[in-house]
Amino acid sequence: MASDKLETVSAIRNSEMKYIDEFRDPQLARSLLASIQACSKQPARFMEFCGGHTHAIFRHGLRQMLPPTVELRSGPGCPVCVTANADLDRAIALAKLPGVIMTTFGDMLKVPGSHGSLQTAKAEGADVRIVYSALDALQIARDYPERAVIFLGVGFETTAPTVAASILEAEAGGLSNFYVLSLHKLTPPATRAILDAGEVRLAGIIGPGHVTTVIGSEAWEFLPRDYSVPCAVAGFEPLDILQAVAALVRMFEDGQPAVVNAYPRGVRPEGNRTALGIMHRVFEVSEAEWRGLGCVPASGLVLRPEYVRFDASLTFPVDPGPTREHKGCRCGDVLRGTVDPPDCPLFRHVCTPAHPVGPCMVSDEGACAAWYRYGGADV
Amino acid sequence: MCLAIPTLITSVEGTTGKAEIGGVERTISLALTPEAQVGDYVLMHTGFAIGVLDAEEAQETLRLLEELAEFYTDEMNDE
Numbered sequence: 506m507a508s509d510k511l512e513t514v515s516a517i518r519n520s521e522m523k524y525i526d527e528f529r530d531p532q533l534a535r536s537l538l539a540s541i542q543a544c545s546k547q548p549a550r551f552m553e554f555c556g557g558h559t560h561a562i563f564r565h566g567l568r569q570m571l572p573p574t575v576e577l578r579s580g581p582g583c584p585v586c587v588t589a590n591a592d593l594d595r596a597i598a599l600a601k602l603p604g605v606i607m608t609t610f611g612d613m614l615k616v617p618g619s620h621g622s623l624q625t626a627k628a629e630g631a632d633v634r635i636v637y638s639a640l641d642a643l644q645i646a647r648d649y650p651e652r653a654v655i656f657l658g659v660g661f662e663t664t665a666p667t668v669a670a671s672i673l674e675a676e677a678g679g680l681s682n683f684y685v686l687s688l689h690k691l692t693p694p695a696t697r698a699i700l701d702a703g704e705v706r707l708a709g710i711i712g713p714g715h716v717t718t719v720i721g722s723e724a725w726e727f728l729p730r731d732y733s734v735p736c737a738v739a740g741f742e743p744l745d746i747l748q749a750v751a752a753l754v755r756m757f758e759d760g761q762p763a764v765v766n767a768y769p770r771g772v773r774p775e776g777n778r779t780a781l782g783i784m785h786r787v788f789e790v791s792e793a794e795w796r797g798l799g800c801v802p803a804s805g806l807v808l809r810p811e812y813v814r815f816d817a818s819l820t821f822p823v824d825p826g827p828t829r830e831h832k833g834c835r836c837g838d839v840l841r842g843t844v845d846p847p848d849c850p851l852f853r854h855v856c857t858p859a860h861p862v863g864p865c866m867v868s869d870e871g872a873c874a875a876w877y878r879y880g881g882a883d884v
Numbered sequence: 885m886c887l888a889i890p891t892l893i894t895s896v897e898g899t900t901g902k903a904e905i906g907g908v909e910r911t912i913s914l915a916l917t918p919e920a921q922v923g924d925y926v927l928m929h930t931g932f933a934i935g936v937l938d939a940e941e942a943q944e945t946l947r948l949l950e951e952l953a954e955f956y957t958d959e960m961n962d963e
Contacts, residue, residue, distance in 0.1 A: 522925075522939060522942060522943070523890065524890035524925055524937055524942060525890060527942070527946055528946075530949075532953055533946075533949045533950065533952075533953050535953075535956075536949070536952050536953035536955070536956040536957070537949070537952065539956045539959075540952060540956065555886060556886075557886050557887055582886070584886075610930070637930060637931060638913075638930040638931030638932070639930065639931075640913060640931050640932075641931070660886070661886060663886040663888065663929055663934060664886070664929070664930060666916050666932075666934070667913075667916070667929065667930050667931070667932040667934070670913065670915040670916060670932065673915075674915075713886060714886075715886040715887075715888045715927065715929060715934065716886055718888070718927060718934055718935040719934060719935070741887075744949060748945075748949070769938065769941040769944070769945060770937050770938045770939075770941040770942040770945060771927055771935055771937055771938075772935075773935075773938075777916060777917070777934060777935050779916055779917065779918060780916040780917075780934060780935075783915070783916065870886075
Protein backbone atom coordinates (compact mmCIF):
# COMPACT_ATOMS: atom_id res chain seq x y z
CA MET A 506 0.00 0.00 0.00
CA ALA A 507 1.54 3.28 -1.16
CA SER A 508 0.38 5.25 1.87
CA ASP A 509 1.95 2.84 4.33
CA LYS A 510 4.28 5.06 6.34
CA LEU A 511 6.73 2.20 6.87
CA GLU A 512 7.54 2.18 3.20
CA THR A 513 10.19 4.73 2.34
CA VAL A 514 9.78 7.12 -0.56
CA SER A 515 12.61 5.43 -2.42
CA ALA A 516 10.95 2.02 -2.03
CA ILE A 517 7.76 3.49 -3.46
CA ARG A 518 9.74 5.20 -6.21
CA ASN A 519 11.19 1.83 -7.16
CA SER A 520 7.92 -0.05 -6.76
CA GLU A 521 6.05 -1.12 -9.81
CA MET A 522 2.96 1.10 -9.69
CA LYS A 523 3.58 4.34 -11.56
CA TYR A 524 -0.07 4.84 -12.59
CA ILE A 525 0.76 5.34 -16.26
CA ASP A 526 2.40 2.43 -18.13
CA GLU A 527 0.28 -0.16 -16.32
CA PHE A 528 -2.79 1.39 -17.93
CA ARG A 529 -1.29 1.23 -21.43
CA ASP A 530 -0.77 -2.55 -21.54
CA PRO A 531 -1.48 -3.73 -25.12
CA GLN A 532 -2.51 -7.26 -24.08
CA LEU A 533 -5.12 -5.95 -21.66
CA ALA A 534 -6.28 -3.44 -24.30
CA ARG A 535 -6.80 -6.30 -26.80
CA SER A 536 -9.02 -8.22 -24.39
CA LEU A 537 -11.06 -5.09 -23.62
CA LEU A 538 -11.52 -4.55 -27.37
CA ALA A 539 -12.58 -8.18 -27.73
CA SER A 540 -15.17 -7.72 -24.99
CA ILE A 541 -16.50 -4.56 -26.69
CA GLN A 542 -16.64 -6.39 -30.01
CA ALA A 543 -18.53 -9.30 -28.46
CA CYS A 544 -21.07 -7.08 -26.68
CA SER A 545 -21.76 -4.38 -29.29
CA LYS A 546 -24.69 -5.29 -31.55
CA GLN A 547 -26.51 -2.02 -32.31
CA PRO A 548 -24.92 1.17 -33.63
CA ALA A 549 -24.13 3.49 -30.72
CA ARG A 550 -22.72 7.00 -30.63
CA PHE A 551 -21.00 8.01 -27.39
CA MET A 552 -19.81 11.51 -26.57
CA GLU A 553 -16.51 12.03 -24.83
CA PHE A 554 -17.23 15.24 -22.95
CA CYS A 555 -13.58 16.05 -22.38
CA GLY A 556 -11.16 17.35 -25.00
CA GLY A 557 -8.36 15.57 -23.13
CA HIS A 558 -10.16 12.31 -23.95
CA THR A 559 -10.50 13.32 -27.61
CA HIS A 560 -6.75 13.79 -27.84
CA ALA A 561 -5.97 10.56 -25.94
CA ILE A 562 -8.38 8.62 -28.19
CA PHE A 563 -6.61 9.92 -31.30
CA ARG A 564 -3.09 9.66 -29.90
CA HIS A 565 -3.54 5.99 -29.03
CA GLY A 566 -5.43 5.20 -32.25
CA LEU A 567 -8.49 3.92 -30.36
CA ARG A 568 -11.07 5.04 -32.94
CA GLN A 569 -9.67 2.69 -35.57
CA MET A 570 -9.63 -0.25 -33.15
CA LEU A 571 -13.25 -0.01 -32.05
CA PRO A 572 -15.89 -2.02 -33.92
CA PRO A 573 -17.82 -0.08 -36.63
CA THR A 574 -20.92 -0.09 -34.41
CA VAL A 575 -19.21 2.24 -31.92
CA GLU A 576 -18.86 5.92 -32.83
CA LEU A 577 -17.12 8.46 -30.62
CA ARG A 578 -18.11 12.12 -30.86
CA SER A 579 -16.27 15.05 -29.28
CA GLY A 580 -18.10 17.23 -26.78
CA PRO A 581 -17.69 20.73 -25.35
CA GLY A 582 -15.00 19.80 -22.83
CA CYS A 583 -12.34 22.29 -23.85
CA PRO A 584 -12.43 25.37 -21.61
CA VAL A 585 -10.48 27.50 -24.06
CA CYS A 586 -12.81 26.52 -26.91
CA VAL A 587 -16.05 27.27 -25.09
CA THR A 588 -14.89 30.74 -24.00
CA ALA A 589 -17.25 33.15 -25.75
CA ASN A 590 -15.83 35.80 -28.06
CA ALA A 591 -17.23 38.59 -25.87
CA ASP A 592 -15.30 37.24 -22.86
CA LEU A 593 -12.14 36.83 -24.87
CA ASP A 594 -12.50 40.40 -26.19
CA ARG A 595 -12.86 41.61 -22.59
CA ALA A 596 -9.66 39.77 -21.61
CA ILE A 597 -7.79 41.34 -24.53
CA ALA A 598 -9.13 44.81 -23.64
CA LEU A 599 -8.01 44.32 -20.01
CA ALA A 600 -4.56 43.21 -21.16
CA LYS A 601 -4.20 46.47 -23.12
CA LEU A 602 -4.87 48.69 -20.08
CA PRO A 603 -1.79 50.66 -18.96
CA GLY A 604 -0.10 49.19 -15.89
CA VAL A 605 -1.79 45.80 -16.21
CA ILE A 606 0.05 42.48 -16.38
CA MET A 607 -2.27 39.86 -17.88
CA THR A 608 -1.36 36.31 -16.85
CA THR A 609 -2.83 33.32 -18.63
CA PHE A 610 -2.41 29.64 -19.33
CA GLY A 611 -0.58 29.22 -22.64
CA ASP A 612 -3.57 27.75 -24.45
CA MET A 613 -5.43 31.07 -24.43
CA LEU A 614 -2.68 33.12 -26.05
CA LYS A 615 -3.40 32.36 -29.72
CA VAL A 616 -7.20 32.09 -29.55
CA PRO A 617 -8.59 34.66 -31.98
CA GLY A 618 -11.14 37.07 -30.52
CA SER A 619 -13.22 39.47 -32.59
CA HIS A 620 -10.19 41.61 -33.43
CA GLY A 621 -6.91 39.87 -32.66
CA SER A 622 -5.74 37.65 -29.83
CA LEU A 623 -3.82 38.03 -26.57
CA GLN A 624 -0.75 37.20 -28.65
CA THR A 625 -1.33 40.08 -31.05
CA ALA A 626 -2.03 42.36 -28.07
CA LYS A 627 1.32 41.25 -26.63
CA ALA A 628 3.04 41.98 -29.95
CA GLU A 629 1.50 45.47 -29.82
CA GLY A 630 3.01 46.08 -26.40
CA ALA A 631 0.57 44.65 -23.85
CA ASP A 632 2.26 42.84 -20.95
CA VAL A 633 0.86 39.33 -21.35
CA ARG A 634 2.62 36.50 -19.53
CA ILE A 635 2.11 32.77 -19.72
CA VAL A 636 1.89 31.01 -16.35
CA TYR A 637 1.68 27.35 -15.46
CA SER A 638 -0.36 27.89 -12.30
CA ALA A 639 -2.52 30.60 -10.72
CA LEU A 640 0.14 30.57 -7.98
CA ASP A 641 2.69 31.83 -10.54
CA ALA A 642 0.39 34.80 -11.20
CA LEU A 643 0.27 35.41 -7.45
CA GLN A 644 4.07 35.47 -7.36
CA ILE A 645 4.14 38.01 -10.19
CA ALA A 646 1.74 40.17 -8.14
CA ARG A 647 4.17 39.98 -5.18
CA ASP A 648 7.11 40.83 -7.44
CA TYR A 649 5.37 43.85 -9.04
CA PRO A 650 3.38 45.53 -6.24
CA GLU A 651 2.93 48.70 -8.32
CA ARG A 652 1.23 46.83 -11.19
CA ALA A 653 -2.24 45.29 -11.41
CA VAL A 654 -1.84 41.58 -12.09
CA ILE A 655 -4.86 39.90 -13.65
CA PHE A 656 -5.17 36.14 -13.91
CA LEU A 657 -7.38 34.89 -16.73
CA GLY A 658 -9.48 32.29 -14.92
CA VAL A 659 -10.36 29.76 -17.59
CA GLY A 660 -11.18 26.16 -16.77
CA PHE A 661 -13.76 23.73 -15.44
CA GLU A 662 -14.20 22.29 -11.94
CA THR A 663 -10.70 20.82 -12.18
CA THR A 664 -9.13 24.28 -12.33
CA ALA A 665 -11.59 26.55 -10.51
CA PRO A 666 -10.61 25.27 -7.01
CA THR A 667 -6.94 26.04 -7.72
CA VAL A 668 -7.87 29.62 -8.63
CA ALA A 669 -10.09 29.88 -5.55
CA ALA A 670 -7.20 28.65 -3.39
CA SER A 671 -4.94 31.29 -4.97
CA ILE A 672 -7.48 34.02 -4.15
CA LEU A 673 -7.59 32.81 -0.54
CA GLU A 674 -3.79 32.92 -0.47
CA ALA A 675 -3.83 36.47 -1.89
CA GLU A 676 -6.31 37.46 0.81
CA ALA A 677 -4.24 35.85 3.57
CA GLY A 678 -1.08 37.55 2.27
CA GLY A 679 -2.80 40.96 2.03
CA LEU A 680 -2.10 41.27 -1.71
CA SER A 681 -4.05 44.20 -3.11
CA ASN A 682 -2.90 44.05 -6.76
CA PHE A 683 -4.08 40.54 -7.71
CA TYR A 684 -7.29 40.12 -9.73
CA VAL A 685 -9.09 37.32 -11.51
CA LEU A 686 -11.27 37.47 -14.62
CA SER A 687 -13.43 34.45 -13.85
CA LEU A 688 -14.58 32.66 -16.99
CA HIS A 689 -14.82 29.35 -15.12
CA LYS A 690 -17.53 26.96 -16.22
CA LEU A 691 -19.34 23.92 -14.83
CA THR A 692 -19.61 20.75 -16.86
CA PRO A 693 -22.89 19.02 -15.82
CA PRO A 694 -25.08 21.98 -16.91
CA ALA A 695 -23.37 22.01 -20.33
CA THR A 696 -24.03 18.29 -20.72
CA ARG A 697 -27.68 18.94 -19.84
CA ALA A 698 -27.83 21.74 -22.43
CA ILE A 699 -26.59 19.40 -25.17
CA LEU A 700 -29.11 16.70 -24.26
CA ASP A 701 -31.94 19.24 -23.91
CA ALA A 702 -31.20 20.64 -27.37
CA GLY A 703 -31.65 17.12 -28.76
CA GLU A 704 -29.60 17.90 -31.87
CA VAL A 705 -27.37 14.87 -31.52
CA ARG A 706 -28.48 11.38 -30.58
CA LEU A 707 -26.24 9.97 -27.86
CA ALA A 708 -26.21 6.44 -26.44
CA GLY A 709 -23.88 7.38 -23.59
CA ILE A 710 -21.41 9.89 -22.19
CA ILE A 711 -17.76 9.30 -21.32
CA GLY A 712 -17.49 11.40 -18.17
CA PRO A 713 -14.49 13.73 -17.74
CA GLY A 714 -12.02 12.06 -15.37
CA HIS A 715 -10.29 14.96 -13.68
CA VAL A 716 -13.38 17.16 -13.47
CA THR A 717 -14.98 14.20 -11.69
CA THR A 718 -11.99 13.81 -9.34
CA VAL A 719 -13.29 17.12 -7.96
CA ILE A 720 -17.09 16.89 -8.38
CA GLY A 721 -17.42 13.13 -7.76
CA SER A 722 -19.15 10.47 -9.87
CA GLU A 723 -22.44 11.14 -8.04
CA ALA A 724 -22.63 14.47 -9.91
CA TRP A 725 -23.46 12.53 -13.10
CA GLU A 726 -26.40 10.58 -11.64
CA PHE A 727 -28.82 12.96 -13.42
CA LEU A 728 -27.82 11.42 -16.77
CA PRO A 729 -29.41 7.98 -16.21
CA ARG A 730 -32.13 9.45 -13.96
CA ASP A 731 -33.38 12.35 -16.11
CA TYR A 732 -32.25 11.34 -19.60
CA SER A 733 -31.90 7.52 -19.46
CA VAL A 734 -28.36 8.06 -20.75
CA PRO A 735 -25.55 5.92 -19.29
CA CYS A 736 -22.33 7.59 -18.14
CA ALA A 737 -18.90 6.02 -17.59
CA VAL A 738 -16.28 8.23 -15.97
CA ALA A 739 -12.85 7.60 -17.51
CA GLY A 740 -9.20 8.30 -16.83
CA PHE A 741 -6.91 9.29 -19.67
CA GLU A 742 -4.89 6.17 -20.42
CA PRO A 743 -6.02 3.78 -23.19
CA LEU A 744 -7.22 1.09 -20.76
CA ASP A 745 -9.26 3.69 -18.87
CA ILE A 746 -11.03 4.88 -22.01
CA LEU A 747 -11.62 1.34 -23.33
CA GLN A 748 -13.02 0.30 -19.95
CA ALA A 749 -15.46 3.21 -20.09
CA VAL A 750 -16.50 2.34 -23.67
CA ALA A 751 -16.98 -1.31 -22.64
CA ALA A 752 -19.21 -0.22 -19.73
CA LEU A 753 -21.24 2.11 -21.97
CA VAL A 754 -21.73 -0.58 -24.63
CA ARG A 755 -22.87 -3.03 -21.97
CA MET A 756 -25.33 -0.57 -20.39
CA PHE A 757 -26.65 0.53 -23.79
CA GLU A 758 -27.18 -3.04 -25.01
CA ASP A 759 -28.83 -4.09 -21.74
CA GLY A 760 -31.02 -0.97 -21.67
CA GLN A 761 -29.89 -0.31 -18.10
CA PRO A 762 -28.39 3.17 -17.89
CA ALA A 763 -26.34 3.96 -14.78
CA VAL A 764 -23.17 5.80 -13.76
CA VAL A 765 -20.06 3.60 -13.86
CA ASN A 766 -16.85 4.85 -12.32
CA ALA A 767 -14.20 3.42 -14.64
CA TYR A 768 -11.50 5.54 -12.94
CA PRO A 769 -11.79 4.47 -9.29
CA ARG A 770 -8.11 5.13 -8.53
CA GLY A 771 -8.68 8.83 -9.22
CA VAL A 772 -12.41 9.38 -8.65
CA ARG A 773 -14.57 8.88 -5.58
CA PRO A 774 -18.37 9.02 -5.57
CA GLU A 775 -18.37 12.18 -3.44
CA GLY A 776 -15.39 13.81 -5.21
CA ASN A 777 -12.87 16.04 -3.44
CA ARG A 778 -14.88 17.78 -0.72
CA THR A 779 -12.00 20.06 0.30
CA ALA A 780 -11.59 21.33 -3.27
CA LEU A 781 -15.35 21.81 -3.70
CA GLY A 782 -15.54 23.62 -0.35
CA ILE A 783 -12.80 26.07 -1.35
CA MET A 784 -14.35 26.60 -4.79
CA HIS A 785 -17.78 27.40 -3.34
CA ARG A 786 -16.32 29.57 -0.60
CA VAL A 787 -14.85 31.94 -3.17
CA PHE A 788 -17.20 31.55 -6.15
CA GLU A 789 -20.96 31.40 -6.57
CA VAL A 790 -22.82 29.80 -9.42
CA SER A 791 -24.13 32.06 -12.19
CA GLU A 792 -25.30 31.81 -15.77
CA ALA A 793 -22.52 31.75 -18.33
CA GLU A 794 -22.09 32.28 -22.03
CA TRP A 795 -20.62 29.29 -23.88
CA ARG A 796 -19.38 29.32 -27.43
CA GLY A 797 -21.72 26.99 -29.30
CA LEU A 798 -24.22 26.56 -26.48
CA GLY A 799 -25.10 30.20 -25.82
CA CYS A 800 -26.21 31.26 -22.37
CA VAL A 801 -26.47 28.22 -20.07
CA PRO A 802 -28.16 28.72 -16.67
CA ALA A 803 -26.16 27.91 -13.53
CA SER A 804 -23.09 26.93 -15.57
CA GLY A 805 -20.55 29.58 -14.58
CA LEU A 806 -18.68 30.80 -11.52
CA VAL A 807 -18.43 34.43 -10.38
CA LEU A 808 -16.71 35.78 -7.28
CA ARG A 809 -18.88 35.95 -4.16
CA PRO A 810 -19.62 39.45 -2.79
CA GLU A 811 -16.96 38.95 -0.06
CA TYR A 812 -14.31 38.53 -2.77
CA VAL A 813 -15.40 41.13 -5.37
CA ARG A 814 -12.27 43.17 -4.72
CA PHE A 815 -10.42 40.44 -6.63
CA ASP A 816 -12.86 40.68 -9.57
CA ALA A 817 -11.05 42.12 -12.60
CA SER A 818 -14.24 42.78 -14.58
CA LEU A 819 -15.72 44.96 -11.79
CA THR A 820 -12.46 46.70 -10.85
CA PHE A 821 -11.49 47.59 -14.42
CA PRO A 822 -14.59 48.30 -16.52
CA VAL A 823 -13.70 48.11 -20.21
CA ASP A 824 -15.77 48.32 -23.36
CA PRO A 825 -14.36 45.84 -25.85
CA GLY A 826 -16.96 46.87 -28.46
CA PRO A 827 -19.24 44.65 -30.51
CA THR A 828 -18.17 41.05 -31.03
CA ARG A 829 -17.58 39.58 -34.43
CA GLU A 830 -17.86 35.87 -35.18
CA HIS A 831 -15.56 34.34 -37.74
CA LYS A 832 -17.37 33.67 -40.98
CA GLY A 833 -17.69 30.00 -41.82
CA CYS A 834 -16.14 28.75 -38.56
CA ARG A 835 -18.15 25.82 -37.19
CA CYS A 836 -16.50 25.58 -33.77
CA GLY A 837 -19.91 26.06 -32.14
CA ASP A 838 -21.33 23.02 -33.96
CA VAL A 839 -18.21 20.97 -33.16
CA LEU A 840 -18.58 21.87 -29.46
CA ARG A 841 -22.24 20.82 -29.46
CA GLY A 842 -21.24 17.54 -31.07
CA THR A 843 -23.50 18.04 -34.08
CA VAL A 844 -20.64 17.73 -36.59
CA ASP A 845 -17.12 16.34 -36.75
CA PRO A 846 -14.32 18.84 -37.53
CA PRO A 847 -13.85 17.72 -41.18
CA ASP A 848 -17.47 18.81 -41.79
CA CYS A 849 -16.33 22.43 -41.38
CA PRO A 850 -15.49 24.02 -44.75
CA LEU A 851 -12.52 25.84 -43.24
CA PHE A 852 -10.95 22.73 -41.67
CA ARG A 853 -7.43 22.06 -42.93
CA HIS A 854 -7.85 24.40 -45.94
CA VAL A 855 -8.16 27.78 -44.26
CA CYS A 856 -7.99 26.85 -40.57
CA THR A 857 -4.80 25.13 -39.38
CA PRO A 858 -2.88 25.12 -36.08
CA ALA A 859 -0.44 27.67 -37.55
CA HIS A 860 -3.31 29.93 -38.70
CA PRO A 861 -6.31 29.01 -36.57
CA VAL A 862 -9.67 30.62 -37.32
CA GLY A 863 -11.50 29.08 -34.36
CA PRO A 864 -10.39 28.04 -30.87
CA CYS A 865 -10.98 24.30 -31.49
CA MET A 866 -7.93 24.40 -33.77
CA VAL A 867 -5.81 26.27 -31.20
CA SER A 868 -6.18 24.44 -27.95
CA ASP A 869 -4.34 21.25 -27.05
CA GLU A 870 -7.78 19.97 -26.09
CA GLY A 871 -9.60 21.23 -29.17
CA ALA A 872 -11.34 18.63 -31.32
CA CYS A 873 -10.18 20.25 -34.59
CA ALA A 874 -6.56 20.22 -33.41
CA ALA A 875 -6.88 16.48 -32.58
CA TRP A 876 -8.38 15.65 -35.98
CA TYR A 877 -5.78 17.77 -37.73
CA ARG A 878 -2.85 16.23 -35.89
CA TYR A 879 -3.90 12.59 -35.77
CA GLY A 880 -6.83 12.30 -38.18
CA GLY A 881 -4.86 10.59 -40.96
CA ALA A 882 -7.07 8.45 -43.15
CA ASP A 883 -10.16 9.45 -41.17
CA VAL A 884 -10.06 12.96 -42.58
CA MET B 885 -6.53 22.04 -19.58
CA CYS B 886 -7.88 19.32 -17.30
CA LEU B 887 -4.58 17.50 -17.70
CA ALA B 888 -3.42 16.05 -14.39
CA ILE B 889 -0.33 13.91 -13.95
CA PRO B 890 0.33 11.17 -11.37
CA THR B 891 3.10 12.52 -9.16
CA LEU B 892 4.87 11.11 -6.10
CA ILE B 893 4.89 13.30 -2.97
CA THR B 894 8.39 13.27 -1.48
CA SER B 895 8.00 15.82 1.32
CA VAL B 896 5.25 17.80 3.02
CA GLU B 897 5.49 21.09 4.86
CA GLY B 898 2.14 22.59 5.84
CA THR B 899 0.01 22.98 2.71
CA THR B 900 3.01 22.74 0.40
CA GLY B 901 4.96 19.71 -0.69
CA LYS B 902 7.66 18.52 -3.02
CA ALA B 903 6.64 16.24 -5.84
CA GLU B 904 8.73 14.15 -8.16
CA ILE B 905 7.76 14.09 -11.79
CA GLY B 906 9.92 12.35 -14.36
CA GLY B 907 12.87 12.49 -11.97
CA VAL B 908 12.50 16.25 -11.51
CA GLU B 909 11.43 17.69 -8.17
CA ARG B 910 9.02 20.60 -8.01
CA THR B 911 6.89 22.39 -5.46
CA ILE B 912 3.23 21.40 -5.29
CA SER B 913 0.36 22.97 -3.35
CA LEU B 914 -1.51 20.53 -1.14
CA ALA B 915 -4.18 23.11 -0.23
CA LEU B 916 -6.85 20.99 -1.95
CA THR B 917 -5.62 17.64 -0.59
CA PRO B 918 -4.71 18.13 3.08
CA GLU B 919 -4.83 14.34 3.50
CA ALA B 920 -1.85 13.81 1.13
CA GLN B 921 1.19 12.25 2.79
CA VAL B 922 4.76 11.50 1.82
CA GLY B 923 4.71 8.41 -0.38
CA ASP B 924 1.27 9.13 -1.88
CA TYR B 925 0.79 9.55 -5.58
CA VAL B 926 -1.41 12.55 -6.33
CA LEU B 927 -2.95 13.96 -9.49
CA MET B 928 -1.08 17.20 -10.16
CA HIS B 929 -2.96 19.90 -12.06
CA THR B 930 -1.53 23.41 -12.60
CA GLY B 931 0.75 23.12 -9.58
CA PHE B 932 -1.91 21.73 -7.24
CA ALA B 933 -2.68 18.20 -6.08
CA ILE B 934 -6.38 17.78 -6.90
CA GLY B 935 -6.74 14.21 -5.61
CA VAL B 936 -4.79 11.41 -3.96
CA LEU B 937 -4.57 8.29 -6.13
CA ASP B 938 -5.90 5.14 -4.52
CA ALA B 939 -3.27 2.39 -4.86
CA GLU B 940 -5.66 -0.39 -3.86
CA GLU B 941 -8.23 0.67 -6.44
CA ALA B 942 -5.50 0.81 -9.10
CA GLN B 943 -4.42 -2.76 -8.26
CA GLU B 944 -8.03 -3.94 -8.24
CA THR B 945 -8.68 -2.42 -11.69
CA LEU B 946 -5.60 -4.18 -13.09
CA ARG B 947 -6.60 -7.47 -11.43
CA LEU B 948 -10.07 -7.32 -13.04
CA LEU B 949 -8.54 -6.51 -16.42
CA GLU B 950 -6.13 -9.44 -16.09
CA GLU B 951 -9.08 -11.73 -15.35
CA LEU B 952 -10.81 -10.45 -18.47
CA ALA B 953 -7.62 -11.02 -20.48
CA GLU B 954 -7.39 -14.60 -19.21
CA PHE B 955 -11.00 -15.21 -20.21
CA TYR B 956 -10.45 -13.92 -23.74
CA THR B 957 -7.11 -15.71 -24.12
CA ASP B 958 -8.81 -19.00 -23.16
CA GLU B 959 -11.69 -18.28 -25.52
CA MET B 960 -9.33 -17.44 -28.39
CA ASN B 961 -7.39 -20.65 -27.71
CA ASP B 962 -10.65 -22.64 -27.76
CA GLU B 963 -11.58 -21.34 -31.18
